[in-house]
Amino acid sequence: MFLKALKGEEVSRPPVWMMRQAGRYLPDFMKLKAKYDFFTRCRTPELAAEITVMPIHQIGPDAAILFSDILVIPQAMGIDVEMRPDFGPYVPNPIRTPQMVADIPQNDAKVELQYVYDAIKVTKQMLNDEVPLIGFAGSPWTIMCYAVEGRGSKTFDKAKGFCFQYPEAAHVLLQKITDITIDYLKEKVKAGVDAIQVFDSWGGLLSPADYNKFSKPYIDQITGAIKDISPVIVFGKGCWYALDDYSKTGVSALGVDWTLNPKMARQLAGDKVTLQGNFDPARLLSPIPEIKSMVKEMIDGFGVNRYIANLGHGILPHIPVDHAKAFVDAVKEYKK
Amino acid sequence: MFLKALKGEEVSRPPVWMMRQAGRYLPDFMKLKAKYDFFTRCRTPELAAEITVMPIHQIGPDAAILFSDILVIPQAMGIDVEMRPDFGPYVPNPIRTPQMVADIPQNDAKVELQYVYDAIKVTKQMLNDEVPLIGFAGSPWTIMCYAVEGRGSKTFDKAKGFCFQYPEAAHVLLQKITDITIDYLKEKVKAGVDAIQVFDSWGGLLSPADYNKFSKPYIDQITGAIKDISPVIVFGKGCWYALDDYSKTGVSALGVDWTLNPKMARQLAGDKVTLQGNFDPARLLSPIPEIKSMVKEMIDGFGVNRYIANLGHGILPHIPVDHAKAFVDAVKEYKK
Numbered sequence: 091m092f093l094k095a096l097k098g099e100e101v102s103r104p105p106v107w108m109m110r111q112a113g114r115y116l117p118d119f120m121k122l123k124a125k126y127d128f129f130t131r132c133r134t135p136e137l138a139a140e141i142t143v144m145p146i147h148q149i150g151p152d153a154a155i156l157f158s159d160i161l162v163i164p165q166a167m168g169i170d171v172e173m174r175p176d177f178g179p180y181v182p183n184p185i186r187t188p189q190m191v192a193d194i195p196q197n198d199a200k201v202e203l204q205y206v207y208d209a210i211k212v213t214k215q216m217l218n219d220e221v222p223l224i225g226f227a228g229s230p231w232t233i234m235c236y237a238v239e240g241r242g243s244k245t246f247d248k249a250k251g252f253c254f255q256y257p258e259a260a261h262v263l264l265q266k267i268t269d270i271t272i273d274y275l276k277e278k279v280k281a282g283v284d285a286i287q288v289f290d291s292w293g294g295l296l297s298p299a300d301y302n303k304f305s306k307p308y309i310d311q312i313t314g315a316i317k318d319i320s321p322v323i324v325f326g327k328g329c330w331y332a333l334d335d336y337s338k339t340g341v342s343a344l345g346v347d348w349t350l351n352p353k354m355a356r357q358l359a360g361d362k363v364t365l366q367g368n369f370d371p372a373r374l375l376s377p378i379p380e381i382k383s384m385v386k387e388m389i390d391g392f393g394v395n396r397y398i399a400n401l402g403h404g405i406l407p408h409i410p411v412d413h414a415k416a417f418v419d420a421v422k423e424y425k426k
Numbered sequence: 427m428f429l430k431a432l433k434g435e436e437v438s439r440p441p442v443w444m445m446r447q448a449g450r451y452l453p454d455f456m457k458l459k460a461k462y463d464f465f466t467r468c469r470t471p472e473l474a475a476e477i478t479v480m481p482i483h484q485i486g487p488d489a490a491i492l493f494s495d496i497l498v499i500p501q502a503m504g505i506d507v508e509m510r511p512d513f514g515p516y517v518p519n520p521i522r523t524p525q526m527v528a529d530i531p532q533n534d535a536k537v538e539l540q541y542v543y544d545a546i547k548v549t550k551q552m553l554n555d556e557v558p559l560i561g562f563a564g565s566p567w568t569i570m571c572y573a574v575e576g577r578g579s580k581t582f583d584k585a586k587g588f589c590f591q592y593p594e595a596a597h598v599l600l601q602k603i604t605d606i607t608i609d610y611l612k613e614k615v616k617a618g619v620d621a622i623q624v625f626d627s628w629g630g631l632l633s634p635a636d637y638n639k640f641s642k643p644y645i646d647q648i649t650g651a652i653k654d655i656s657p658v659i660v661f662g663k664g665c666w667y668a669l670d671d672y673s674k675t676g677v678s679a680l681g682v683d684w685t686l687n688p689k690m691a692r693q694l695a696g697d698k699v700t701l702q703g704n705f706d707p708a709r710l711l712s713p714i715p716e717i718k719s720m721v722k723e724m725i726d727g728f729g730v731n732r733y734i735a736n737l738g739h740g741i742l743p744h745i746p747v748d749h750a751k752a753f754v755d756a757v758k759e760y761k762k
Contacts, residue, residue: 244580247742250708254716297684297706297738328664331686348633350667370633372586380590402633406583 092153092222095364095398096285096321096342104389104397105152106421107224108414109325110404111145112157115414118144128173132158138209142223143216148411150418153222153285156213156278158206160228160289163271164237166202168195171236184240186252188259194266199273206274207281214282225283227275227312229290229326230267231305237263246295253304260304268308272315279320286316287323287345294328306332310339317341323366327403333358348373348402352391365392368402369417374409378416385420394426428489428558431700431734432621432657432678440725440733441488442757443560444750445661446740447481448493451750454480464509468494474545478559479552484747486754489558489621492549492614494542496564496625499607500573502538504531507572520576522588524595530602535609542610543617550618561619563611563648565626565662566603567641570596573603582631589640596640604644608651615656622652623659623681630664642668646675653677659702663739669694684709684738688727701728704738705753710745714752721756730762 092105113119119141122131131137141157161171161179172180185191213223236242238249253260275286293305305326313322317340324336325345336344337359346355346367355365369388374381389399399421405414428441449455455477458467467473477493497507497515508516521527549559572578574585589596611622629641641662649658653676660672661681672680673695682691682703691701705724710717725735735757741750 242580244578245708245742247708247711247744250706251711254709254712294685297709298687298690300706300709328685330666331690349630349664351634354634354667370586370636372581372583373590373633373636375583375587376590406581408583 092398093284093321095396096323098364098396100395102394103424104392104394104399104421106399106418107151107153107155108145108149108401108405108417109155111149111151111155111414112141113405114407115405115409115411116144116148117411118148128159132162133205135205135209135212139212139216142209142213146217146221149415150422151221153224154213154217155224155226155287156206156210156283158209158226160226160233160291161236162203162206163227163233163267163274166197166199166274167266167270168197169237178242179236181236181240184248185237185263186248188256188262191259191263191266194263196266197270199270200277203274203277207277210278210281210283222284223282224285224287224323225275225278226287226289227271229288229293229305230264230271230308230312231296232290232292233267233271234260234263235292235295237267246292250295253300257303264304264308268311272312275312275316276319279316283320285321285323285342287325288312290324290326290329293326293332298331301329301332302335306335313339313341325366330355330358334360337363343398345400346402352388356392361396364396364398366398366400368400371401371403371406371409374401374405374413374417378413381413381416382420382423385417386424389421389424390426394424428734429620429657431732432659434700434732436731438730439760440728440730440735440757442735442754443487443489443491444481444485444737444741444753445491447485447487447491447750448477449741450743451741451745451747452480452484453747454484464495468498469541471541471545471548475548475552478545478549482553482557485751486758487557489560490549490553491560491562491623492542492546492619494545494562496562496569496627497572498539498542499563499569499603499610502533502535502610503602503606504533505573514578515572517572517576520584521573521599522584524592524598527595527599527602530599532602533606535606536613539610539613543613546614546617546619558620559618560621560623560659561611561614562623562625563607565624565629565641566600566607566644566648567632568626568628569603569607570599571628571631573599582628585628586631589636593639600640600644604647608648611648611652612655615652619656621657621659621678623661624648626660626662626665629662629668634667637665637668638671642671649675649677661702666691666694670696673699679734681736682738688724692728697732700732700734702734702736704736707737707739707742707745710737710741710749710753714749717749717752718756718759721753722760725757725760726762730760
């Protein structure tokens with residue numbers, strides 16, 4: 091059903107999954123989190139697979155998304171990335187000069203990220219064709235944000251400043267990230283993922299003009315390289331202004347955050363592309379009957395076809411499990 | 427010129443000022459910051475006035491904005507707010523229950539915030555009618571974000587969760603903030619400010635439907651109460667979807683952030699309201715010639731009339747002073 095929606099084929103109800111559905115709101119996930127640190131979970135195929143499959147049986151979405159992190163790419167490029175508890179990503183030696191960009195080695199995604207492809211194979215066996223498996227990558231701009239800023243940020247001013255002060259070096263860095271990301275995603279498709287999602291989490295920090303310089307062209311390269319071997323979903327958080335342009339790049343679907351309503355999103359993106367989204371993750375704190383009526387309203391707005399029900403961003407850690415399940419159930423129960 | 431632009435009268439070039447222009451990028455400000463803590467600077471009329479006037483002579487904008495903080499309102503309501511160095515606002519006892527909302531006393535803005543009105547009087551004397559003085563307040567939703575969350579946040583989930591779990595109490599709290607804000611702004615106008623700006627810094631975290639429930643109606647109450655005694659500028663960061671509706675509420679101008687280009691902004695807001703914005707603050711890190719050509723492009727896009735040149739958000743702390751001045755100069759030198 092998920093793959094049919096990506097192809098634009100008719101469905102009886104929209105498929106549903108949730109960004110970060112294999113995450114901290116699940117008590118069983120928290121048990122594994124207490125035992126294994128973040129990158130151990132990513133790098134141990136059996137653990138990554140177990141976490142990936144967890145929400146399929148506990149919550150019931152129509153697609154699984156591989157447990158991993160967008161920051162495995164800078165790691166594969168030789169940039170140290172740590173995941174610090176209660177702090178988030180931390181890069182001890184962030185990229186701050188053109189020379190540091192030039193010095194980044196040309197590592198091979200096939201070799202460096204073998205553990206991801208292994209995790210995909212184990213996960214596919216565990217899923218046993220019950221639901222399709224999504225693989226993902228960060229957009230080159232979003233990866234650059236962390237590589238330059240060195241940590242999470244509200245505004246990523248250092249990363250933006252690098253683009254504005256050293257535009258040439260910025261483009262070299264973005265191209266290096268793009269090249270390894272394309273190799274990485276090709277290997278993921280070979281290993282068995284059924285669709286690819288590109289997360290441009292920080293695209294919305296750029297002006298439309300800068301977005302078209304520093305983010306979209308690199309995502310378009312990825313789409314161009316992957317779309318013939320796998321459907322591609324592009325999710326640019328805060329990038330409503332780019333929906334129209336993206337709809338013409340060969341993507342199968344476009345993610346939409348909750349800051350636009352379904353009608354606006356459809357108007358901006360046109361009717362030839364599947365849309366995915368866009369329930370406000372914080373709205374899962376509402377009482378269950380309200381969640382269910384808001385989900386119905388959302389589907390009424392997007393329509394049943396060319397639509398994948400999802401949140402407008404990742405699920406929050408403190409969402410009650412029965413609220414998450416109510417969201418998925420409401421989509422499954424949908425009648426016009 | 428600033429007041430003419432607010433009235434929609436013809437001007438020879440757009441007026442210019444910068445949000446947070448009296449801020450950390452100015453070396454003289456940093457000297458005062460080293461000597462006096464944040465709220466001492468706000469509460470000492472001579473200090474607040476000195477800081478307010480500082481950029482007028484050093485950078486040359488066409489309007490001054492009173493040095494103060496949006497969080498003086500929760501303080502006046504009896505909610506403790508600290509400003510912690512390298513951390514930002516901190517509320518030791520955030521509002522987390524409907525009972526805490528009910529318990530908020532009805533303090534009098536006239537009495538509690540006398541130091542602000544005194545600062546306005548001193549500032550007006552120092553400005554000597556050289557440029558007009560802007561007074562401001564946070565939107566009720568944005569104030570509620572801090573009062574409930576207790577600190578800065580990327581997503582303000584606790585504040586949003588409060589709205590979604592206790593909508594009635596949320597509306598009571600928002601109305602209490604609105605009432606004291608209206609009294610406060612009326613006193614500011616009496617004390618001498620020439621225009622009022624309402625900052626809805628966190629409006630963009632809400633979906634359009636929730637924005638129309640929890641933020642816009644309260645801003646509209648403020649606009650309605652103030653517009654006949656002072657021009658009102660509403661700046662909703664990330665609230666591009668509300669520009670059309672706001673243009674019909676009696677505001678004199680609407681602030682625009684840098685995530686939409688001038689043409690989109692004008693199209694959304696219509697041609698009957700003045701627009702203010704929207705240079706990406708991080709773009710002040712570009713080389714000066716590029717800043718100047720981008721400013722020209724921005725004014726070409728917005729047009730000379732019904733437009734106030736500004737940044738799309740506050741100026742960043744690490745902007746070189748000559749880059750800030752180049753921004754202001756470029757507006758003053760503008761020729762079509």
